[in-house]
Amino acid sequence: MTTPLQPPPKKDPQKRSTAPTRPPEMRSRAAMHLTAAAAEGRFALQCCLECGAVQYPPRDACSSCLSTDFEWRDMPPGGTLLAETTVHASPRLFYRERMPWRAGTVQLDAGPTVLAHIHEDIAAHGRVRIEARLDQAGQGVLLALPETPTPHQEDAPLMRALSADPKHRRILITDARSPHTPALAKALQDAGAAMIFAGEPESWRPYPGRAALDALGVEVLPMDVTDTASVQKLAGEIGGKTDILINTAQMLRPGGVLERGDTAFARDEIEVNYLGLMRLAQAFGPGMCARVSDGVNSAAAWVNLLSVSAMTNAQPFGVHSASQAGAYSLSQSLRAEFRPSGLRVMNLFFGPTEADDWYQPLPPPKVTTNALARAVVDGLQRGLEDVWCGDIAQDIRERFRRDPKVLEREMTMGGDGP
Amino acid sequence: MARPASYEGVVLTAPFSTAYQRYSQDTAHFWIATALRGALRSAGLKPAELDGFSVSSFTLFPDTAVGLTQHLGLTPRWLDHIPMGGASAGVAVRRAARAIQAGDADYIACVAGDTNHIDSFRQLLSSFSRFAMDASYPYGYGGPNASFALLTDRYMHEYGATRSDFGRICVAQRANALKNPNAVMKKPLTLDQYLSARPIADPIALFDCVMPCAGAEAFLVMSQDSAEKRGLPYATLSAAIERHNAHPDDPIQLRGGWTLDVDTLWDQAGCGPQDMDLVQTYDDYPVISMMQIEDLGFCAKGRAADFLRDKDMTTTGDFPHNTSGGQLSGGQAGAAGGFIGMVEAIRQVTGQANDTQVPDAKRALVSGFGMINFDRGLCSSATVLETGMRA
Structure with a gap:
């Protein structure tokens, strides 16, 4: 379970502030729709207007029927954690400074399999609830949360990175x-x-x-x-x-x-x-x-x-x-x-x-x-x-x-x- | 599916590997030129005689195979660029063999190589694929380590394989690498060291990962007549398969494209897994070697750990596997990692493997696997080679 966040100690004014680093920002235009929905707090995925297939990652053509007509629809948030890893090594500074980092493969109830940030309170192979959030690059990412909220889940470092929570601010x-x-x-x-x-x-x-x-x-x-x-x-x-x-x-x-x-x-x-x-x-x-x-x-x-x-x-x-x-x-x-x-x-x-x-x-x-x-x-x-x-x-x-x-x-x- | 025509009359010859370097200040062009020169020299061919050229590389940018022709002074009438990473060698061989049979080229050099600058790996990752950029790197940016960690985690959960099972593959390959002077890894590895290594992306630890480095691998494809006229030792090509984006509806990858083509492979080869004297799998991570051993018919799905438990995978053992040390102990020189098994297998069945030689090796299976575009490797290939003419 998440350790409750303690108020930070008073800052040493002589100490250097850590320079901001960011997760990767580049995305395809198709993927920006995930960001656009996340900006309003919605979890949406790309749906084919011809055959109805829901697909991920976002594409420029339907991988079921090759149609190029899509709509982004809000999706049911349920899913199951198929596999997970805790990353201890990354060439990207933002993650190096935040190791270890938990990520996993989630089979969505909506169909596709996605990679997502995995909250620390989720059990191995457990059920999850997916939210789309903006990360510190301002891009939409998928976040797997416990199906029912756990005490202090908002205090996890992952959640602080994916929010601007007023707590202790x-x-x-x-x-x-x-x-x-x-x-x-x-x-x-x-x-x-x-x-x-x-x-x-x-x-x-x-x-x-x-x-x-x-x-x-x-x-x-x-x-x-x-x-x-x-x-x-x-x-x-x-x-x-x-x-x-x-x-x-x-x-x-x-x-x-x-x-x-x-x-x-x-x-x-x-x-x-x-x-x-x-x-x-x-x-x-x-x-x-x-x-x-x-x-x-x-x-x-x-x-x-x-x-x-x-x-x-x-x-x-x-x-x-x-x-x-x-x-x-x-x-x-x-x-x-x-x-x-x-x-x-x-x-x-x-x-x-x-x-x-x-x-x-x-x-x-x-x-x-x-x-x-x-x-x-x-x-x-x-x-x-x-x-x-x-x-x-x-x-x-x-x-x-x-x-x-x-x-x-x-x-x-x-x-x-x- | 139509039965593919025989590859009769086509041979693989002049295997050449450069020594690998952890970091290099030279370019991919340098490494590819070095390996090409080595292969041509051992065949006694001049560059001007070469009329077919097949290249695999990640770090040639902004050049491609086209730019390389002018850079290296080649005038081929048949040119190929194979961006399929670990599956490249098998794919290169299939295409080159057909070109030789059709008379589109007489002498084809298949070369794979890459450089590795201090920051190359990070830069390669950042532009690897659109799906990786959109949907995998934002989640911890673990690169291929994280992607394969997820597959390994699921594989262990599904089939009960343990870290020790993976460790035995790595330990045996290290033993093989110690007999290969070109390998990057020079120190022995014990199972205890494997198990206690620092974690990289759980359940993957340090010795599950390849060492990115600089280097190149090359061989020539020509007609049997040409090889005999020149007095070259050669391997014949009994069978070859490739497949891309197999099983797209599997929620997570536990099998590769080999499952769709394995019957074709053995049918065309006229033999079976039990007839192989050595096996070269694509070993970017040990779980992938297990997947290939299963999907290519050595044992049932999910049973590779059991199958390998009582096998000796060293060059003198009963199941010689990745005899030059593979990438896990030899190093991964970018796209050359996809060639390492093919070049070593040609050496083996032609009796030119020196210290890593498997006694009396006649038949070899070479398997390839490449390109984690998003969550799984998309390309698979496999070839069966046999002794044509020994050195």
Whole structure:
């Protein structure tokens, strides 16, 4: 059984941080579909549209009928461990530093035989449950877990490598004033976070969430994402111990281009939602990238909270949507820039929330702060890249996947005139 | 399936092995040239007389057999490149023999060789196959050691073979290698040393693994008339089979393609396993040697450990096996590992094996196995050689 993970000892500041190494990243284009599903926490395999065969590894033609038409379908997760090995020698640095490494051959209930990472609590030739996870190269890999969860299974070194689990990690929530911050802090604390910091702009102005943060023992520190100096100052103070950064800073006002009449709010939205993210990344990003292999409380993830209107413009928040689209595109750049270090970028897309005043006129369903906080923690524990929180975000994701143009047309109706 | 035509009139001659080196600063081109020159010299042929050339190599990049013709100054009218790793020799022989019979070439050199720089093995792994890149290396990056560890683990579970059973193969081969001056391994190996060696990828330990090194192997294929005119000792080719991607629906590999063609092999050879004076299996890991011994009809599936338990596998024993030490003790010079058994078998049946000579060896089985594309070896080959003319 997995040994429970102990809080790490205080770091010797004179000790060199271990430089990040990564598992192999190269994949064929066909194999990237496994990654795409794993990014959302789904285990999917390639199915032939003509004969229905499920095949693995992914191919460019069906090995049963030579058809070239495929669909990636979610698969039942069950399987049996046919054979296993514990690797003691590898020419790849990432694995050398983590020896011994357990891997095995799993016969899937879905048909194919796959190689997978094997959790230490699985018995020889036992039953397993397969999950697709992103590894530190940001690529999808298959993980065999015990069929029923074992105590502390999340604490195994393998699981730490395939997640951004908040347990024993130090977390910065960038905007203490966000209505989501108290629930988020509570959920992270419940998940075992070692320390939670929150950045606070305009400290002289009272706000309802402050008491809750104090009660939780959150360390509230001054930072305004629109002020480069304040971001750099906080990064200087706690950047070396920020393991997970969650950007909750958000400027939201309704209105389209014509309705607004001027660019004032648009400028504010860009300052907070787009340039704020950039300032944070420039101040905290390099330090976090350098600490990805730094033991139990290594830097693990960067989290952006984005309105699902980042995917397709949503009225009556037309201009705000543009700032979200900009932030989303920036997050993709961050992914590319963080990749060599293995630092993850998780985007959580949400629909209208209960807590943001400006969503008050919109009809339900709306996302509660607790649901949003749970989704962040769950996403980190599973190492996801894209989390779709709430019914509306999931609906938009599905419609976007089917046809982005149809979705755009549906979202931009002119209404029946006279 | 049609019965393949006889290989009558075709012979294998001029076996040549370079000494192996753990690391080399030279290129695959150098090693292949060295072995080619050795084979041509022993046959008294000039390079210009060579009109057929067959190459197996992993480290020629960016060149292929085509680039080698210009590099080495050859003008062949028949050219082949066989990227089948451990099955290469058997496949090369099959193709070359048919070319000789058809008159497409008169003298064919079959050569396999590779270099081994300090970092070659890691680089070779990283570009080995698409399925390995997509679906096996991300899981611990153990390379072939990990892949064969999985097969070995399942084989042991399924058939009850033990580490000692595998160890006996390795220990006997080390004894054979000590009589082969070209072998990389120079020290004796005991079963205790085998069993207590450091683990590499459980259940595989150090002495289950081959030593990557640099070297090359070569031989010539020509008509019997040509060999006799030149007064060369030669082996005749009684039978040859090959198969690729056999049993794709087996969830894990416990058998190879030989099972599909074993009857063809012995039928064409006109003899059986019991008639072999020596056996050369492809021994990248000892479990694979057991698989070949079973699948080629020496014993029933899963019984190789029992079959070998009371056999003496050394050159003077009752079941001479991998008489030059094989790859496990000779070293694996890349694709030359697929040739080591063939070249040694030609030496054996022509009486040129010197210190590793099996007394009065007349018939030899040479088996090949290659290319773990994802989870299993895809290529299998086997040939039966007989004494044509002794040295």
